[in-house]
Amino acid sequence: KGPDPDLVAIAERMATVKHKILVLSGKGGVGKSTFSAQLAFALAGMDYEVGLLDIDICGPSIPKMFGLEGQSIHQSNFGWSPVSVEENLGVMSIGFMLPNPDEAVIWRGPRKTGLIKQFLKDVYWGELDYLVVDAPPGTSDEHISIVQSLEASGIDGAIIVTTPQQVSLIDVRKEVSFCKKVGLKVLGVVENMSGLQQRLADLQILEVSESGVERDRTEWFMEILREKVPEALDFFSRTEVFDSSMGGAAKMSMEMGIPFLGKIPMDPELCKAAEEGRSCFADKKCAASAPALKRIIEKL
Numbered sequence: 643k644g645p646d647p648d649l650v651a652i653a654e655r656m657a658t659v660k661h662k663i664l665v666l667s668g669k670g671g672v673g674k675s676t677f678s679a680q681l682a683f684a685l686a687g688m689d690y691e692v693g694l695l696d697i698d699i700c701g702p703s704i705p706k707m708f709g710l711e712g713q714s715i716h717q718s719n720f721g722w723s724p725v726s727v728e729e730n731l732g733v734m735s736i737g738f739m740l741p742n743p744d745e746a747v748i749w750r751g752p753r754k755t756g757l758i759k760q761f762l763k764d765v766y767w768g769e770l771d772y773l774v775v776d777a778p779p780g781t782s783d784e785h786i787s788i789v790q791s792l793e794a795s796g797i798d799g800a801i802i803v804t805t806p807q808q809v810s811l812i813d814v815r816k817e818v819s820f821c822k823k824v825g826l827k828v829l830g831v832v833e834n835m836s837g838l839q840q841r842l843a844d845l846q847i848l849e850v851s852e853s854g855v856e857r858d859r860t861e862w863f864m865e866i867l868r869e870k871v872p873e874a875l876d877f878f879s880r881t882e883v884f885d886s887s888m889g890g891a892a893k894m895s896m897e898m899g900i901p902f903l904g905k906i907p908m909d910p911e912l913c914k915a916a917e918e919g920r921s922c923f924a925d926k927k928c929a930a931s932a933p934a935l936k937r938i939i940e941k942l
């Protein structure tokens with residue numbers, strides 16, 4: 643039996659891609675897609691040629707995070723063309739191929755594997771410095787498919803995104819174990835939603851009566867600040883939303899002997915940027931999260 647023709651075709655396609663990074667998470671909703679999207683924006687901002695591949699078949703959220711909902715992919719002489727976000731940033735998502743975004747996709751493993759292979763084989767990326775692959779949460783068919791399909795061409799490694807909560811951290815251990823089993827290097831762990839951080843000027847101040855009636859006192863409070871300590875308006879408030887007494891992802895990474903890449907705070911402006919499909923690096927709005935993201939990306 644000769645080599646698998648699919649794998650040969652994938653290796654040929656991937657020959658023009660220098661680096662491949664897989665973004666993983668144990669649970670959904672921890673910010674994996676947000677991180678993948680902003681990582682792609684950041685790398686593109688550093689003038690690299692970047693591609694982002696979303697292989698979350700059951701819940702693709704990448705089209706939304708780039709403001710590309712409703713877009714479809716075009717066929718060129720070379721294969722399927724990624725949807726272009728910037729001149730040096732292209733996005734390919736299973737979401738572009740699904741007829742109705744509200745409809746559940748109920749596929750068994752072999753069909754998922756088939757589609758992922760086809761994606762890798764037929765998408766024409768051209769010369770890329772980085773291909774960021776946004777995987778679904780957990781460790782299932784999609785993960786095994788992507789690792790096996792890219793094995794021959796080499797994956798740089800995986801970044802694991804988690805929140806500081808124990809329930810999320812426990813699943814990080816499973817992701818690390820998966821990486822070990824399939825021989826995938828763990829590039830590091832990112833702790834997202836690590837405390838809520840907001841500019842004082844963006845806070846809403848409430849007076850809450852004993853009976854629970856809320857009165858908005860923001861104007862009054864800000865007026866005092868503006869008068870007495872105007873510079874404080876640009877200070878940040880920080881709330882540890884989740885219990886971090888156990889040391890969070892940093893401690894766990896150290897215990898497991900894997901790199902800890904850093905923390906990204908919960909930042910309403912980052913949420914907004916993701917909702918609107920924008921880069922958080924484009925302006926100064928994401929002052930709480932963008933510098934943290936940048937420091938993490940510089941470590942890669």
Ligand code: ADP
Binds near residue numbers: 674703906908914
């Ligand atoms: P996952 O890919 O892990 O399922 P998402 O990236 O879709 O998670 O994020 C879930 C939600 O949380 C999204 O609405 C996203 O905008 C928001 N989000 C992610 N990270 C942050 C953050 N650091 N601050 C604020 N909102 C965030």
